Amino acid sequence: MSSGPKLFRFPIPLPPLPSSAHVRSAGVYLAGGLFSLGFWFFLDSAIYSKKYNGSDVHVKFVDWIPGICSLLGIIVINSVDKARLSSDASFSFGGDNVAWKARLVLFMGFALLAGGFAGSIVVLILKYIVPQYPWPTVYFGISNMIANGLLMLSCVVLWISQNVEDEYSYSLSL
Amino acid sequence: MPTANPLSKIIVLATVLAAGFLLIILSCALFDNWLPLLVVGLFLIAPLPNAICEKYAANDDFMQESSGNAVIDFGRYITGILVVSGLALPCALAHSRVIGLPALFMSITGGLLVYGTIITFTMFFNETEEF
Numbered sequence: 027m028s029s030g031p032k033l034f035r036f037p038i039p040l041p042p043l044p045s046s047a048h049v050r051s052a053g054v055y056l057a058g059g060l061f062s063l064g065f066w067f068f069l070d071s072a073i074y075s076k077k078y079n080g081s082d083v084h085v086k087f088v089d090w091i092p093g094i095c096s097l098l099g100i101i102v103i104n105s106v107d108k109a110r111l112s113s114d115a116s117f118s119f120g121g122d123n124v125a126w127k128a129r130l131v132l133f134m135g136f137a138l139l140a141g142g143f144a145g146s147i148v149v150l151i152l153k154y155i156v157p158q159y160p161w162p163t164v165y166f167g168i169s170n171m172i173a174n175g176l177l178m179l180s181c182v183v184l185w186i187s188q189n190v191e192d193e194y195s196y197s198l199s200l
Numbered sequence: 201m202p203t204a205n206p207l208s209k210i211i212v213l214a215t216v217l218a219a220g221f222l223l224i225i226l227s228c229a230l231f232d233n234w235l236p237l238l239v240v241g242l243f244l245i246a247p248l249p250n251a252i253c254e255k256y257a258a259n260d261d262f263m264q265e266s267s268g269n270a271v272i273d274f275g276r277y278i279t280g281i282l283v284v285s286g287l288a289l290p291c292a293l294a295h296s297r298v299i300g301l302p303a304l305f306m307s308i309t310g311g312l313l314v315y316g317t318i319i320t321f322t323m324f325f326n327e328t329e330e331f
Contacts, residue, residue, distance in 0.1 A: 054276040054277055058277040058281045059280040061280070062281040062283075063288065065281075066284070066285065066288035066291075066292055070288075073292055073293070073295075076296075077297065078297045078298075
């Protein structure tokens with residue numbers, strides 16, 4: 027840390043990460059758990075709507091669309107090889123500008139992910155808040171938003187924990 | 201603890217496994233609702249992705265550098281998904297009043313016991329293999 031270029035103006039003491047391999051595997055497990063938690067939040071609202079619903083409003087296909095967008099975004103983001111992002115100048119095989127393509131595909135992935143989250147907020151507002159439904163019905167929309175937020179968080183955690191091991195020495199600069 | 205008899209370890213693990221199965225089957229049979237049995241399935245297949253992906257990454261010499269790590273990470277990701285699913289499934293069922301609260305607690309405890317037994321058993325095996 028002391029030899030590399032400094033990030034902050036003042037030397038801020040950061041606690042050292044215990045061991046990057048363990049942090050990495052724990053981060054990957056945590057990302058899977060967050061994904062599952064988000065998925066189950068949404069599935070819980072769907073089961074609740076089917077089994078124990080007092081109102082006429084149900085979880086329909088409209089509610090599934092943001093989740094599907096987020097899922098596609100996660101798949102796209104994680105299928106891009108992260109090493110291709112910055113290795114354009116040093117060696118370029120398999121095409122002229124792989125990094126440019128990788129950035130484009132990655133941008134589409136992030137757009138899908140953010141679009142899923144935004145879409146869940148849109149569904150929450152337009153379908154549940156504007157008609158002024160009472161609490162157990164609004165839960166369908168809120169759980170949808172929580173689910174997409176957790177999917178996003180899972181993607182972030184996975185990205186960070188995959189970068190932890192790649193940069194052994196200056197992993198704290200993340 | 202390190203010098204414990206392997207036979208007694210196995211007996212303890214088997215007892216814990218049986219207790220876990222007992223809890224889950226009771227949580228189904230007492231209320232005549234066999235949906236919590238899915239928890240056993242989820243926790244039983246939870247160690248599989250790790251095992252498969254580690255074997256795959258160890259066997260393939262061409263995938264040493266970057267893709268082998270990706271395969272192992274994928275296995276861990278799926279494992280995390282399955283374990284949290286095993287915990288979240290009874291919660292979702294209880295929230296929709298499909299199963300009651302006692303069934304929820306019994307199935308979660310039983311599932312964790314089964315999963316813990318499997319994990320301890322595989323760690324135990326890996327220890328003896330390396331000697």
